[in-house]
Every structure is written in structure tokens, then in C-alpha cells.
Amino acid sequence: MHILENVPLSSYSAMRLGGNARYLSEINDRFEIAPIINWAAQNIVPVIMVGDGTNIVWRDEGFPGLVLINKIKRFETFNVDDDNMYLTVGGGENWDSVVERAVSMGYSGLEELSLIPGTAGATPVQNVGAYGREVKDIMTTLEAYDIMQGKLVTMPASDCAFGYRTSRFKTIDRGHFLITSVTFHLVRSNPKPPFYDSLRLYFADKSITTFTPQVVRDAVIAIRSAKLPDPKVVANNGSFFFNPFISSEKLSQLLEEFPTLSYSVTSDDRIKVSAAWLVEQAGFKGAHDAETGMATWAKQPLILVNEKAQKTADLLKFKQKIVDAVKDKFGITLQQEPELLP
Ligand SMILES: Cc1cc2nc3c(=O)[nH]c(=O)nc-3n(C[C@H](O)[C@H](O)[C@H](O)COP(=O)(O)OP(=O)(O)OC[C@H]3O[C@@H](n4cnc5c(N)ncnc54)[C@H](O)[C@@H]3O)c2cc1C
Structure with a gap:
């Protein structure tokens, strides 16, 4: 110790x-x-x-x-047959290395989650998701140290209360479980259309018609690299705000005033507005704030970048400027995605 x-x-x-x-x-x-x-x-x-x-x-x-x-490392496969593979990874494994290894073995399930920074053990905490795939879709179980019981426990995905960028580990059981490993069920088959919009457009643009896990991973990496800063080089937390959900009444009202409003309807019929669009329309695309030393990333206004800020108070002041501007213009209150600790 x-x-x-x-x-x-x-x-x-x-x-x-x-x-x-x-x-x-x-x-x-x-x-x-x-x-x-x-x-x-x-x-x-x-x-x-x-x-x-x-x-x-x-x-x-x-x-x-x-x-x-x-920093717990582990990469173990089991129950492998012609079609399936179960993969257990240590909580401290680098997430993208896990995706890279699974994809290079020819298994599908993780490829849309390529290049997401962070560790494997954190992925269930906010039910990490990208390009139409979420951790909840492929996770079978996880192992965690239960602080209340003082022992390691195994928990099925169905007990994790997964939702959009959330789980029991972020809500009712915050701080209760220390995740030591996560197990995924992957399949040996090629991903099939329909793909998430930006992937579909990328494939059409490049005339790609044959899809393998590696093809999808390469596309995700190309799309992400073109618009997202590498946190090792540029200080940032990725998307700083969740995409907000609104009622159909609110949508009608907004569309009258803002006909180009960027939104989508989810599979469970909820209306999700693009937070990036709201931030951009509120005047914060590529903004550099001299007072706080904070900025937004020119290619993706949802990403707040620490250029010269010395204190978390500076970041929070800049964040509040954005939240207030969006609220004033659209009547929507943006919620922060990265967790403020403690
Ligand atoms: C450029 C960029 C792009 C991003 N893109 C995406 C994206 O597309 N989709 C997405 O969902 N997220 C995205 N993120 C957010 C982030 O990468 C993920 O949330 C990632 O899973 C966080 O991993 P981490 O190891 O850094 O966790 P941390 O930031 O260290 O921790 C996050 C939370 O998880 C808890 N936690 C971490 N590890 C454990 C553990 N082993 N046991 C219990 N609790 C734990 C922490 O206490 C904290 O509450 C992005 C971030 C950046 C910087």
C-alpha cells in the first residue's frame, strides 16, 4: 500500500x-x-x-x-466459438486499446466506441456512447468492490440502471462501487447498415460499401480526429453539456422562431436538441474568453478548452456565461456533463 x-x-x-x-x-x-x-x-x-x-x-x-x-490491467477472452467471444477487461485498461484489440481479433460490438478517451472501468459509469452504440448494448456483467459490504461483487448489466449517459454508479449508488473489471459479449459478424448519420455520410462520401469492424473503427477514428481535440494535447473534457430533451410543445414553439433548430427524435420518441447547435447559435463557436482564459473548440463548440485558466472557478464562470446565453435565447438550461468533484 x-x-x-x-x-x-x-x-x-x-x-x-x-x-x-x-x-x-x-x-x-x-x-x-x-x-x-x-x-x-x-x-x-x-x-x-x-x-x-x-x-x-x-x-x-x-x-x-x-x-x-x-490501473488494474486485464484482457481475457472466454467462451470463444465461431460466432461469439466474451471479453473481460481490467478497470484500468485504456479503453481505446481494448477496442483496438477486440477489433483486430475480428470481433464486432465495440468499434463505434473507438477513440473515446479514458479507462474501461469508467465506461459503465456514464454508459459511454457514440455513433449509435452504448456500453449497455454489449456489456454482460461487471465486477466491483462494494464499499458497504466490503467485498467484490459481480453485477449483471440489467442491474446497472443504464440510461442516456447515466447509470446507478452516477446516481443512487455514486461512490458505492469501485469497478475492477467489465465483461462484454462480442460477435464475429460484420456490422450492418443502417449506420448513424455521420458514419453513413462518411461511407457514402468514400464510396465504402463493405463493412467490417475495422472499417467502422477506421471511419469513427477519422471522423472523431477531424473534429475533436486530443485531451493529451489540448486540455478539455470532451462535450461539456448533455444534449437536452424537450417536449413537443417546446419544439413547435422553438421551430417557429428558429426553423433551422437541430434536433432528432430518439427510438423512444423523445426529442433531443443538439447542445452544440444551441451553444453555437448563442454566439460561442470558437469563442476565446479573455476574462477566464477559457475557450470553445472551433470545430465543435460543445467542447470547452482550458487555454490559460488557472482555477476551476474560471471554468465555471465561463460555463455559466454559455448556460445563461442559451437560456436567454432558447429558454433551455444546459446541464454539465463532466462531473464536478467532490
Ligand atoms: C475528447 C473527449 C471525447 C469524449 N467523447 C466521449 C463520447 O463520445 N462518449 C462518451 O460517452 N464520453 C465521451 N467522453 C467522456 C469520457 O471519455 C468518458 O466518460 C470516459 O469513460 C471517462 O473515463 P475516465 O477513465 O477518464 O473516467 P474519469 O473521468 O476518471 O471518471 C469519470 C467518473 O467515473 C468514475 N469512475 C472512473 N473509474 C471508475 C471505477 N473503476 N470504478 C468506479 N467509478 C469510476 C469517477 O469517479 C467519475 O465519477 C469524452 C471525453 C473527451 C475528453
């Missing part, structure tokens, strides 16, 4: 902001968790587990407890 003290949390968030952790420790094996949780209980300090920090913002006050960094 190796516990560091007073560690700057800016190194553990892709936005590179925040105060210090009172204590911090890397977890390399699931069996290291029980002793360190006992240590935290004895010393009466709160505990939180994170991965690569790509979806969190630390407060300037820092965290007065123990931050556990999940």
Missing part, C-alpha cells in the same frame, strides 16, 4: 484544473482495494476512484480524502 499525500489533482483531470488530494494511491490489482478501504475507514477519510480523469473537474478546494487511481 503506497499512499501519497497532498497531490495536485490537476494532473488527474483532462481539464488540468483543481486543488490537491489529501491522499492518493494507484490500484494495480483488485485485491489491493480491501486493505486500502480499511485504512481509509480507520482514518475516517472519504474515498473516490477515478480513471484517466477525462470526464471530471476537480474543485479548487481539492479533495479532503483518498483518491484511488484505477
